[in-house]
Amino acid sequence: MDTILIEGLSTQASIGVFDWEKQIQQRLELDLALETDLAKPARSEQLSDTLDYARISQDVLGLIHQRHYDLIETLAETITEALLQQHPLIHRITLTLRKPDAVPQARSVGLRISRQRSV
Numbered sequence: 001m002d003t004i005l006i007e008g009l010s011t012q013a014s015i016g017v018f019d020w021e022k023q024i025q026q027r028l029e030l031d032l033a034l035e036t037d038l039a040k041p042a043r044s045e046q047l048s049d050t051l052d053y054a055r056i057s058q059d060v061l062g063l064i065h066q067r068h069y070d071l072i073e074t075l076a077e078t079i080t081e082a083l084l085q086q087h088p089l090i091h092r093i094t095l096t097l098r099k100p101d102a103v104p105q106a107r108s109v110g111l112r113i114s115r116q117r118s119v
């Protein structure tokens with residue numbers, strides 16, 4: 001399987017379990033690996049035959065900004081579920097989500113999840 005990459009997607013978000021985190025915006029960084037077959041678009045040169053990384057980046061930012069999330073787990077599941085539903089060409093998604101300013105002693109904290117289309 002081939003992979004479309006979106007790396008270092010960075011934005012501010014309302015995210016966190018504590019009350020003070022509901023009053024501020026915090027930095028989030030995302031990497032996405034979207035597994036799909038790229039043989040057809042390679043031949044056709046049609047954007048409609050592949051995953052448009054520009055459009056998907058905007059869709060992900062829209063999901064991040066649409067509401068407050070307490071846990072990064074909830075946001076990660078929301079993003080992978082929506083992308084699998086909206087893009088039939090995606091076979092599997094691996095999402096890495098980082099909250100770089102959450103723990104001052106760490107370069108970054110975060111998670112990585114993989115979700116596959118169920119047949």
Ligand SMILES: Nc1nc2c(c(=O)[nH]1)N=C([C@H](O)[C@@H](O)CO)CN2
Nearest residue numbers: 015016017018070071072073102103
């Ligand atoms: N596994 C997680 N642990 C923690 C989360 C989280 O979303 N998932 N969130 C927090 C707080 O919001 C933290 O970022 C504030 O410093 C703590 N642990």
